[in-house]
Amino acid sequence: MLVWLAEYLTQYYSAFNVFSYLTLRSILSILTALFISLFFGPKLIRKLQRMQIGQTVRDDGPESHFAKSGTPTMGGILILGAILCSTLLWADLTNKYVWVTVFVVAAFGLIGYVDDYRKVIRKDPKGLIAKWKYFWQSLVAIVVAFFLYSTSTLAAETALVVPFFKNVLPQLGLMYLLLTYFVIVGTSNAVNLTDGLDGLAIVPTILVAAAFAVIAYVTGNVNFSAYLHIPYIPMTDELVIVCTAIVGAGLGFLWFNTYPAQVFMGDVGSLALGAVLGIIAVLVRQEFVLFIMGGVFVMETVSVILQVGSYKLRGQRIFRMAPIHHHYELKGWPEPRVIVRFWIISIMLVLIGLATLKIR
Template sequence: MFYYLFQCLSDKTDLPGLRLMDYITFRSGIALVLSLFIAIVIGRRIIDRLQLMQVGEIVRDLGLEGQMKKSGTPTMGGIIIILSILIPCLLFGNLSNVYMVLMVVSTLWLGSLGFLDDYIKVHRHDKDGLKGKFKIVGQVGLGLIVGLTMMMSPDIVSRHIAETTDTGSAAITQTVTVDETAEPVAASGHVDIKAPITTIPFVKSHNFNYTSLTRALGPAAALGGWILFIIVVIFLVTATSNGANLTDGLDGLATGTSAIIGTALAIMAYLGGNVIYSTYLNIMYLPGSEELVVYMAAFIGALIGFLWYNAYPAQVFMGDTGSLTLGGIIAVFAVLIRKELLLPVLCAIFYFEDLSVVLQVAYFKLTKRRYGKGRRIFKMTPLHHHFQKEGNPVGADGQPCEVLLKRPAHAIPESKIVLRFWIICIILAVITFVTLKIR
């Protein structure tokens, strides 16, 4: 709204300051401050309203210290995060930008999915909430929307700047694997590439084209590359969204890690959306993607503001309304800035939370068939509960279960677990940037 208002006024008058909206840094700063303000000030009102509506968390007794004290704490606080993101984006974002539109759609899509899950848990008193298959369908649907939009939209391209040599000829400064049909546009001094290109570490040009894996398809190789890309997008959206959902088990854990990941992605988006920095650093330049910095600034501000109430001891939980949305936002954002293959490092905490549950279930079933009694790898999953559990878990027969990983011998306080996970997340973010310099 304000973005278009300032644009209209700047075209008709010469008042000083009207061109500030043209600067990504200015709009991003305003979006961050506003989202922080909304989360803290309006968030307090929403929490009070949730308490009046008796929208409390249903806590199962898992034998964890301080767990039952959380029973009745207002949940569905993800509404605060979503509003704190969307309002600044609607006010200061360029809504004609396809990248911004996709992020707004992703936020609403996953927010609605998570809200429905929380609604079933709280108002219908069904602890299982929305069935897993419906969640998967929703996540797969979003992956399809994002992947197909990136394939079909003419505004989503990677641009490779040409520089003029002494002889006046054009030379591409960035080397990538592109379609053979792509030709440099000599008149404008650049070439726009419409291909499923992404960034990978340890490679000199940092770029990888999915089409290189489907060359055996001949004339259909380009289409095959896009189909492979869409499959990767669907997998990452689903895995990251569920990973963030599983990580949301301790006060401030998912909120803090998501804010750290968001900061790293915002820096990448700013560099990749700036022609000067992208050319200087020899990274992929994505025209129009700089608008994503405004969105991610609102995302970071919303999470920091929400952490005001969600830090230990939490006054509100985000519920699936927030956790499913956070993971999906991170995955879609990484895909849009062509950094999705860096997510296994940057979001390793989310994926280890996913993996811990899968391994625990698989190992339990395998050992039960072999020994007649199931054994466990971890004391409890998701992974963060392993550090919180005192002693070995007890099976259905009331006897202690055999556990492969017995350390730590004693339970670690919840606040310390959260802080250590944050530190690990910061280290992973630094490693993600370092991998781009190791060629």
């Protein structure tokens, strides 16, 4: 929005041309989202407290979590608001990729909002029934997949990029639709499962988004993409603004979500954040790198799958409790120790993911 205004004013004052630079706009995107989160955070927390929109805690969970009961939730509204405002202010709104990410954030945020609304306001412990949640997630993901596939004009847009192999770029064809679906829906639910401790989900999200800002920049730059032997996809560099908005909004939310948390993001935040990371990975053709950098999300999801599968097949549980962060809590690890160690793992995995761009 402000890009259009700056372009118009440039004809009168050439100094406004500075806003055409992606690096400046990415910095302003971070700062805008961060400011929005820090400014409106306390107001939202007080509003949620007045409305008695508090977290419910499972009876079979770690005893240390009982004190969290009643902590304001649905704070993801703050994150999504900051992301959308910052993106709409500083991104080039003629870019279709920007609008795809905006749509995914809004749609998955709405699904999460309905789920949270049913749980904490209507006091329905089941929230949005699982089959309906997956139905709406699937519908949004399929619509996005078909749109991207039908509007693709370059072979690179539907090629599968395999890490460590610069010449392995198989064309996916219709398999692109299936991959896009699973990446978006899978990442959305993986982040949702990870969001069980104070700050546990938001920091890996920030780290992965920051890494994708770098990847989006080099993917949309013909010189850098050629140097790194990755597909050049025009216009993906504008996704840097979306990624930096996620970083800024996430940092602002972490201010209130760090241990002991003053607010939780709820499904409205976790489902949308996971989905937007998934769609960005699809747009820059780095689904495998997302799998590496988001290893903490993968680990949490796999622990739940193994736990459920083992109990159904053998009647035994592998972990004391799933997702796996609860397993370590029940082993006696203090919550801050679990959180920080998972953050450290996430930093390592993000660095490994970035290294795959060069090691080819």
